[in-house]
Amino acid sequence: MQKQPTIRDVAHAAGVSVAVVSRVLNPGSGPVAPLTRSRVNDVMETLGYHPRTAARELKHGPPTTLGLLLADVSNPFFARLADRVVQEAHARGIQVLLMTTQEDDRLESERLSTLMERRVSGIIATPTGNNLEIWRKLQSLGTGVVFVDRSIPDMPDVDVVSINNIESARSATALLAAYGHKRIAMITGPATSTTGRDRITGYREALRDAGLPQDDALIRSAAFRGTAGGDATTTLLNLQDPPTALVVANTAQVTTVLRRLVHSGVSIPDELSVVVFEDSPWTELMTPPLTIIRQPIDMLARHSVQLALAHASGRTSATPTVVRVDAELVERSSIVAPKARA
Amino acid sequence: MQKQPTIRDVAHAAGVSVAVVSRVLNPGSGPVAPLTRSRVNDVMETLGYHPRTAARELKHGPPTTLGLLLADVSNPFFARLADRVVQEAHARGIQVLLMTTQEDDRLESERLSTLMERRVSGIIATPTGNNLEIWRKLQSLGTGVVFVDRSIPDMPDVDVVSINNIESARSATALLAAYGHKRIAMITGPATSTTGRDRITGYREALRDAGLPQDDALIRSAAFRGTAGGDATTTLLNLQDPPTALVVANTAQVTTVLRRLVHSGVSIPDELSVVVFEDSPWTELMTPPLTIIRQPIDMLARHSVQLALAHASGRTSATPTVVRVDAELVERSSIVAPKARA
DNA sequence: AAACATTGTGGAACCGGTTACACTTTTATG
DNA sequence: CATAAAAGTGTAACCGGTTCCACAATGTTT
Incomplete structure (x- = not known):
């Protein structure tokens, strides 16, 4: 249980200042001499340095975490949705905090508090239908809120993604x-x-x-x-x-x-x-x-993630976006004409 | 998009110091006069204050987040496992970061880096079988690593939960x-x-x-x-x-x-x-x-969460724990005696 | 009533990153 | 060749919490 090296350890070992290390960590945030860069990188490698997300997030709120608040992941529909949302988010370098409400609005409210404290950049949820004030507050804080599969009639100004x-x-x-x-x-x-x-x-x-x-x-x-x-x-x-x-x-x-x-x-x-x-x-x-x-679950997932993040990145349109994708009717053999009845 | 109040805002509005507010936030961390406490609570209420997790985690690493790294949540077995793990974790006030590897060890390695940077207290995973060094490093850092469903033969010192x-x-x-x-x-x-x-x-x-x-x-x-x-x-x-x-x-x-x-x-x-x-x-x-x-998925989930957190809370036994729960054979009608063949 | 323990509070350092700004060294320009 | 512009680096403040320690006020023990 050794303790992890910090950015100062790296700076010291590489004989540079923390600012330089930080710039190596965040390309584009400032100039670094190629030679210095590689030296710093080497040191980070040998020290096994990993920057700490919590510290990073302190300065500016992170567009790095999404909350996914579903009723119940044991329902295969939500499970596949979760799978696709996670993949979609990962493709954009975003992590997903998975939570479940069990259709219980008390639990939903607790989960939302947690997400608020984490300052997640967006929430994709199947709302229970209550906790209106909390949802509103979340929105006013700039969190990208997207309802997927269902919506809440009394909240017309939330982005919604669902089938028709x-x-x-x-x-x-x-x-x-x-x-x-x-x-x-x-x-x-x-x-x-x-x-x-x-x-x-x-x-x-x-x-x-x-x-x-x-x-x-x-x-x-x-x-x-x-x-x-x-x-x-x-x-x-x-x-x-x-x-x-x-x-x-x-x-x-x-x-x-x-x-x-x-x-x-x-x-x-x-x-x-x-x-x-x-x-x-x-x-x-x-x-x-x-x-x-x-x-079309991957459509639902893709649009949800995109909307949740769009909100966070400031590109928030004045009017809420409602995405309705078409579901497909697949005919198989469980329908026949009714028997004539006596 | 108003900006959130901080602990100093609360302290100022309540006419106390930040230390007092922090003690109200963390009962047991020090004495607070009942009157002061309720005043601070009122202010937090009216200001809509929510302490920021990222800042909290800075001081001491958090036993507040678990990583759940599964192959694929669209597989109903893993989906139900995820559902139970999330419920089990929530019951202990722990959040779950859900990630998937798609059975790809490159992706697995990326996910593990992310989890390392988040300093999660534990990881419950279905390992691909590679990335041995990363798993070892994670362990040496004090992260509770638990393999569920599968294990890696070359890593005998990891806790494992699976059926027999x-x-x-x-x-x-x-x-x-x-x-x-x-x-x-x-x-x-x-x-x-x-x-x-x-x-x-x-x-x-x-x-x-x-x-x-x-x-x-x-x-x-x-x-x-x-x-x-x-x-x-x-x-x-x-x-x-x-x-x-x-x-x-x-x-x-x-x-x-x-x-x-x-x-x-x-x-x-x-x-x-x-x-x-x-x-x-x-x-x-x-x-x-x-x-x-x-x-017995809930058994798997319960033991996994418990082991992952036990490690984090220091109660790490010298020898790795291997939990093997019995699966149940449910006889229905898809077996008959073989036909005699010509 | 003196000595001491307990309770309640505030000041300030600290966690580990990011970043504004000042400074020095190169390189480009007239 | 003088000078302006750009590149490279360091110092220190800051993010928003937690916590150590000092101190005052109150309560308890001889």
Whole structure:
């Protein structure tokens, strides 16, 4: 447990001043004679010197760290998003502090305090929907705040990156309608979430366009965590006039819904046609392979990182940026025309 | 973009010295009159003061940040591990810097430099197997280094947390042998990885115990990334005397292997019995539900975080700690007795 | 009541970098 | 060749916290 050399140690060993070493460390910050430079570099090498980030950050706040505040990394959608965000950030020499909220606004508030104390240059987050004042404060401090996947309606002046939720839900629903389904159900996130609301909107539009009646009993908003998705499924199956088709409009609920369907002995697609918002490789391996809405995760990641950093580097446009990327509907075999019923 | 108040601003506004404010900030570091304390707290509140982590860390290195260096977070196994590590760390007030190596030792070396400069108190990593000197240096600097899932044979003095790979592979193989399979294949990670090697060892032991012949053609080491797992599958299927059972011994390869099996029209379990090292909810939803080796991820996470921090807090035992937790074999329906062959 | 311990507070050095500025040495220009 | 401009280097202040130490005020012990 030896203690690390400091910039003064290096300066002394190289027979120069700390200013020179600093200039070697930050090319472009001032002139250094080539000979001196290489000598300093040699000394740093042999001493095993590494400049300390904390000290560097003291002078000017760092555009070197991003906060990534997700609901839950065990959800494969967020996991892949995290993976891409990290890669994207690394490509720009930025590090990522990963935090999770577990959909809990108290935890979210704690995480945000930490990020504030770290003076991160930007935060990419899936907000719980509360803590408005904290978000505002963060913004007013010059932190680049970007909401990804979801947004908060009461905060119109935040950059948002997400898929086009309305359109995605509409196309999924429309596809089912085109197959002749009349009783199409939707399971989605809580009504407090913008994704949930938007996807319901798209669903309703598709029904209206297809001239189908709306039945609120077919729309189930379920919590993201736990088995709420499965419970919603059971409720739908027990309906007097159960649906012949189902849109599972949130990744977090897909496996719990499918598990319930399997356990209930419902056969897909014969008894129930299915479309899911999910892009796991497993969807293709199911019997039958599932028709899915595929979210372009690397697009989401790229735009998020770019916006978060743009804010920090001062290029902050007056109006908030809203990026909506298109999701892709991948047709496989989990949809068939509904059976004529007795 | 107002600028943040500093400790001196608070001190001035409260009519006390900075030392007092610092003591309020760090309870236990010295006496403060209750009245003074509440006054200072009020001022901090109204000013919206948040102490700056970078400045705090300057004085004494911080036990406040952990590096988590994984191969790839899009792999659900690592994603769930990350999720648990983050939760575990948060529970102790520690933040997690997430980084990925993409199994590339050049990237790994860069990430390690960054972590060194941040003076993180600990690093939890899935090492690529190279960069030995850097790992050693990190250790000698007092950083708590913990290898999780894998290890590096040439570095015996590092704490390691993983499942019991030999035993897991043995039990999976033994189960297949018990069903009467004689041609049991294994697809696993590259031979350079300890997990790959250990799992092959367990596999061989099981064959020996069952009195079955060893056939190296049935053991395929495949790269973690890309479709190497699928290619290995094709090789196995094209063997003159193809296997009747298969152990897929690495999560990273499970979906590519299964995809290849499906595309090749191989029916599970009739033509091929299968056990996979994977614990996704999807494995249960397959037709048939897959028999799996389930890794106790929260155990791995808990021990990793604990060891990484123990090192930092000085309680470093002379001998390296090796934690091996037992994985669970979950029997489902992807194994049947082999058909008698013509 | 004297001697002493305890509590509460402030001044100033320090952590390890960055950087404004002054200074000396080269090199370029007229 | 004188002089201005540029290159190379050093000194010291600064960033925003923590902490050692000195000191005053209060409380406790004989």
